[in-house]
Amino acid sequence: EDQVTQSPEALRLQEGESSSLNCSYTVSGLRGLFWYRQDPGKGPEFLFTLYSAGEEKEKERLKATLTKKESFLHITAPKPEDSATYLCAVLTGANSKLTFGKGITLSVRP
């Protein structure tokens, strides 16, 4: 069974304090790994796709990286508007099953 574990469950940062969110996975046949952001009461919003170990993607203050066992979402100099829940998901199987981790709730204090 595919498993996706995100840590920590919650993270509180001061504005400007950089950190990393972890997503570790145990799957058979990874086809892709996705990062999403979710604001309260809304559907998840796509951030990044990573397909192979060593791949990196960047967008503003966020950078996602991938190894054979885990992915990191690095947040550089975060701002209060980066406060949200960050979700990691893995795509597996011939029929495109998409499995999510439980998410990491990030709070950035001004």
Next chain:
Amino acid sequence: DVKVTQSSRYLVKRTGEKVFLECVQDMDHENMFWYRQDPGLGLRLIYFSYDVKMKEKGDIPEGYSVSREKKERFSLILESASTNQTSMYLCASSLTSIEAFFGQGTRLTVV
């Protein structure tokens, strides 16, 4: 822009009722998904479909069924609603191996 539309934002139903949640996407995506999201449990996959009339069980299919008669529409059916099915339900669609796009969610309360 990809648009995934769920028929209701909020629903209140009685125990034992048959409930239909509808999801429509406008981008000709092959794959569609239904998840439920509960505090502390994250998004859990109920069912997904990789083609018209094709479906696969996710991790928590018990008490649910689905229907995909047309490519753009994926329906989630609660055969006999129970209070433990009170949750936020999220629909998503994707092309194969490409990121999934989500609807805004339906908050279902079963009383």
